[in-house]
Every structure is written in C-alpha cells, then in structure tokens.
Amino acid sequence: MTSVQLRPVGADALLLEVDTPLDWFAALDAEREAGRLSVVDIVPGARTVLLDGVPDPAALAARLRDWEIDSAPVPQEPPIVVDVHFDGVDLPFVAAHTGLTPDAVVDVLTGTDLTVAFCGFAPGFAYLSGLPWNVPRLQTPRTRVPAGSVALAAEFTGVYPTPSPGGWRIVGHSSAELFSVDREPPALLGPGRTVRFRAA
Structure with missing residues (x-):
C-alpha cells in the first residue's frame, strides 16, 4: 500500500x-x-x-486517496547515451570529497545507469538520480555556467542545457542538444528515462 x-x-x-x-x-x-x-x-x-x-x-x-499503484519496474526504453568530456573544474573537489581519484570518479559516472527523477530549473534540465554520493553545492553560485556543463549537487547530476547561473560542481561538458523547440518532445531527457554517460 x-x-x-x-x-x-x-x-x-x-x-x-x-x-x-x-x-x-x-x-x-x-x-x-x-x-x-x-x-x-x-x-x-x-x-x-x-x-x-x-x-x-x-x-x-x-x-x-485509497489508490494502490504497482511499484514493479516499468519496462524501460533503451538508455539515452550522453557523451561527456570529463574536464570539469570541480572534478578534483568531487574526487577529494568522495575519497576517490578523478579517474575513479569518472568510472563511477560512466558505469552507473542514471534515472531522470524530474525536470525543472530550465527547459531541458533533468535531475538525474542514481549516484552513491551526496555532493555539496558551491557556497557562492557561479554567475554563468556554460551550456553543456555536467555537474553534481546533493544526490543529483545534471547537464545545463543553456548558459545560466548555477551552484553545482562541474565535472565535465557535453555537446548533447538537451532542448530544441524543433524536436518532439523538445526535451531530450524526460522523467523515468535511463541515462548513461560515456567518456568522449
């Protein structure tokens, strides 16, 4: 229940x-x-x-009010693969915070199937869950995070679809087009989809 x-x-x-x-x-x-x-x-x-x-x-x-839902896994579509260059300015911090080397952090990021938990913040921005860490945000957000930045905050991972302010820890960047008004649906990543990072 x-x-x-x-x-x-x-x-x-x-x-x-x-x-x-x-x-x-x-x-x-x-x-x-x-x-x-x-x-x-x-x-x-x-x-x-x-x-x-x-x-x-x-x-x-x-x-x-008294509805019961089936929490059995829903059949999944193939994972969406997002190519990432792991050259982010905060990768050394994430490594130190998790007690791993930068290469080991990348191994976890590319070896974990992530799930789009929900979308928000900006069109095309997906909050990805599934990592074993909880990474603190920056104490002072950056005034501009480049589009395509792959970043971590709390238990989530995300890829910035457009340039914007942000306080997440940047670990890399991707050229994936996360949002396009000419595509149906416009957002590449929708709730429930599986996402897999691949080192570019």
Missing part, C-alpha cells in the same frame, strides 16, 4: 505528496494513455507529482 497526501492547487490542479514520485508518474501516465484519466499534464518532482488541468479535482482526489 502506498501513501499519498493530496493538496488542491488553484482551481484545476492537484499536488500529490508521495514517497515514490516516478512510480506514481508512470502509473498515472498509463491511466492517461488508456483514457481513464483526464489531465493536461503530469509533472513529477523530488517528492511530489503535480496533476495539472484536472476537470474535477475533488472527484479525482477521492479516487486517488
């Missing part, structure tokens, strides 16, 4: 506070695809799932 706390958001949205957001996202998305759930968008977060564009939030809340 899974637990869920339901909170209304405005007139036509629900926020679900759950322990396993990706399991809920997959189950709700399957309901939408099967035509059993009317919702405009399903947005997973670190501890939540937002259902936006709900015609009758009260009725849906009543339906979901």
Whole structure:
C-alpha cells in the first residue's frame, strides 16, 4: 500500500505528496494513455507529482486517496547515451570529497545507469538520480555556467542545457542538444528515462 497526501492547487490542479514520485508518474501516465484519466499534464518532482488541468479535482482526489499503484519496474526504453568530456573544474573537489581519484570518479559516472527523477530549473534540465554520493553545492553560485556543463549537487547530476547561473560542481561538458523547440518532445531527457554517460 502506498501513501499519498493530496493538496488542491488553484482551481484545476492537484499536488500529490508521495514517497515514490516516478512510480506514481508512470502509473498515472498509463491511466492517461488508456483514457481513464483526464489531465493536461503530469509533472513529477523530488517528492511530489503535480496533476495539472484536472476537470474535477475533488472527484479525482477521492479516487486517488485509497489508490494502490504497482511499484514493479516499468519496462524501460533503451538508455539515452550522453557523451561527456570529463574536464570539469570541480572534478578534483568531487574526487577529494568522495575519497576517490578523478579517474575513479569518472568510472563511477560512466558505469552507473542514471534515472531522470524530474525536470525543472530550465527547459531541458533533468535531475538525474542514481549516484552513491551526496555532493555539496558551491557556497557562492557561479554567475554563468556554460551550456553543456555536467555537474553534481546533493544526490543529483545534471547537464545545463543553456548558459545560466548555477551552484553545482562541474565535472565535465557535453555537446548533447538537451532542448530544441524543433524536436518532439523538445526535451531530450524526460522523467523515468535511463541515462548513461560515456567518456568522449
């Protein structure tokens, strides 16, 4: 049995506070695809799932309150491979923080299948989970992080899709196009997808 706390958001949205957001996202998305759930968008977060564009939030809340989901692994599409040059300015810090050599850090980064836990911060930015570390952010964020920077913060990894401020620890860079309005879907990395880094 899974637990869920339901909170209304405005007139036509629900926020679900759950322990396993990706399991809920997959189950709700399957309901939408099967035509059993009317919702405009399903947005997973670190501890939540937002259902936006709900015609009758009260009725849906009543339906979901005692809902049980199958937490069995969902069949995965092939991993998205992202080529990375591991030349980031913070790689020595991450190595020292984890007690590894820089080469060993790269081995872990390229040998771990990462999962897109949720997306946010900027269009195309995916929060990737699965690493065995918790890396502290910079005390003072950089005013500009170059597009393509591969970086770590807390338990997450991410690739900056555009230049922006940021306080994550940069370990490398990639030329992958993470977001394009000419692609469907525009974001390369979506919730639940598996991502694998490959040393370029």
